[in-house]
Amino acid sequence: MTATALDVRGFYNEFLKTRMIRYRLEGNLRIEAATRFFLENIENDDIVIDVGCGIGIATEAMAKTAYRGRVIGLDISDRNIWYAEKTVTLRNVSFHCLDIVNDAETVKRIAGASVNVIVLGDCLEHIPASDRKPMLKCLAEMASVDAKILVTIPSEWHLEYLRAEDPAQLQIIDNAISAELLDREARDAGFALTYFRLTDMWRKAQYVHCILQRMDTLFSAAHQDVPRESPNSLLRLGTRVADKLYYQRHRKKKYVDDVFGK
Numbered sequence: 001m002t003a004t005a006l007d008v009r010g011f012y013n014e015f016l017k018t019r020m021i022r023y024r025l026e027g028n029l030r031i032e033a034a035t036r037f038f039l040e041n042i043e044n045d046d047i048v049i050d051v052g053c054g055i056g057i058a059t060e061a062m063a064k065t066a067y068r069g070r071v072i073g074l075d076i077s078d079r080n081i082w083y084a085e086k087t088v089t090l091r092n093v094s095f096h097c098l099d100i101v102n103d104a105e106t107v108k109r110i111a112g113a114s115v116n117v118i119v120l121g122d123c124l125e126h127i128p129a130s131d132r133k134p135m136l137k138c139l140a141e142m143a144s145v146d147a148k149i150l151v152t153i154p155s156e157w158h159l160e161y162l163r164a165e166d167p168a169q170l171q172i173i174d175n176a177i178s179a180e181l182l183d184r185e186a187r188d189a190g191f192a193l194t195y196f197r198l199t200d201m202w203r204k205a206q207y208v209h210c211i212l213q214r215m216d217t218l219f220s221a222a223h224q225d226v227p228r229e230s231p232n233s234l235l236r237l238g239t240r241v242a243d244k245l246y247y248q249r250h251r252k253k254k255y256v257d258d259v260f261g262k
Contacts (some may be wrong), residue, residue, distance in 0.1 A: 003172050005076065005099060008126075011172040012054075012077035020055045020080065024087070028057075029201050034121050034152040035061045037209045041150055045069045046116040049107070049142075051100050052076075052123025056084035056093070062119070063093040072110055074098050101131045104138040114144035120151045124182075125159070126173045136189035140214075149191060149212035153177050155198060158206045179208075186212045194218070 003011075023031055035058040042048060045068040050059045053073030063071040073095040075081050081097040088095070098106055118139050127135060139149065154162075156176040162169050183193035195211035 002128075005102070008172055009076050009078065012075070013079040015171075016055065016077065016079045016083055020083070024055060024057060030122065030152075030207060031057055033199060033201065033207070034058060034209070037152065038062055038117075038119055038121065038150050039065050041148055041211065042066050042117055043069075047111065047113055048072065048117045048119060049074065049111060049115050049139075050119045050121070051139075052121065052126065053080075053084065053095065055080050056088040056095060058119070058121055059084070059093060059095075060088045060090060063088075063090045066117075067092065069116070070094070072096065072107075074100055074107065100138065101127075101135045104141075107138075108142050111142050114147070115139075115142050116144050116147055118143060118147060118149045120149065122152050122154070124151055125153050125175050125177055126171055127175075128173060129175055133185055133188055136185060136191065140189045140191065143214070145214060145217055147214065149186075151182070151208075151210040151212065153182075153208050153210070155205050155208050158203065161203075179210075182210060182212075187215065190215055192218060 038058060039061060042062055042065050044066055046066045047069050048062055048066055048071040050056075050062065050071060050073045053059045053075050054077075056073050059071055059073040070092050071094075073081075073084060073093065075084075075095070075097060076099055078097045081095045084095045094110070096107075096110060100107060124132065136149075143149070154174075156178050159170075159174060159176045162174075179193060179196045182196075186193055191212040192215045193210060194213045195209070197209045198205045199207045199209055201207055
């Protein structure tokens with residue numbers, strides 16, 4: 001039987017009591033690793049949307065980094081949002097009980113400007129496959145030209161392991177998303193998968209950290225030269241030139257003269 005939006009909301013309302021509060025009190029390796037990944041890709045003036053924010057653990061950390069910007073937390077669970085509002089009080093954070101697909105226009109109004117960073121932290125795998133493409137297209141409409149979509153998901157191999165060995169750990173919707181599938185769906189929305197890293201947690205190759213970027217921005221970037229570092233002094237420049245000449249002569253001797261004869 002297919003889970004309805006009400007089923008999903010009920011599941012995550014209950015999840016607050018069974019898991020989420022414990023994560024807040026005791027910490028969680030997966031959330032901590034995901035949060036570090038997000039913070040590495042956020043500037044202090046970014047506008048961030050955190051889709052599937054839960055009780056706001058990563059949201060709060062991102063708001064501290066984007067202290068000159070704003071962070072908007074979205075979750076389908078009204079109880080998660082209630083708890084987040086009670087416990088996260090930073091001035092540049094707001095929480096909203098919204099469905100990113102069905103409440104897209106409301107989300108756009110709340111964002112009010114182009115969004116620089118979109119976070120899908122352990123969220124994408126819990127969205128029905130039929131909703132993932134429209135969701136990515138919705139996010140593309142509110143994203144700035146240089147926006148990044150930061151994604152953390154369980155690896156397809158970890159989900160395969162859970163289905164075989166520990167199905168009680170699976171959530172109400174838990175879809176396996178491969179790199180190929182993510183890139184294909186992202187490209188339909190104008191994004192491309194530019195970073196994909198397997199991350200060890202309690203088990204090897206358990207989670208994946210990904211970055212999606214706009215394809216038209218990547219195309220424009222491919223036409224730009226890479227800025228070169230300027231030498232700090234004439235002495236440094238002279239040293240580099242001398243080193244370059246020495247190694248050029250060394251390479252020529254080794255790879256040309258000694259092979260073909262002078």
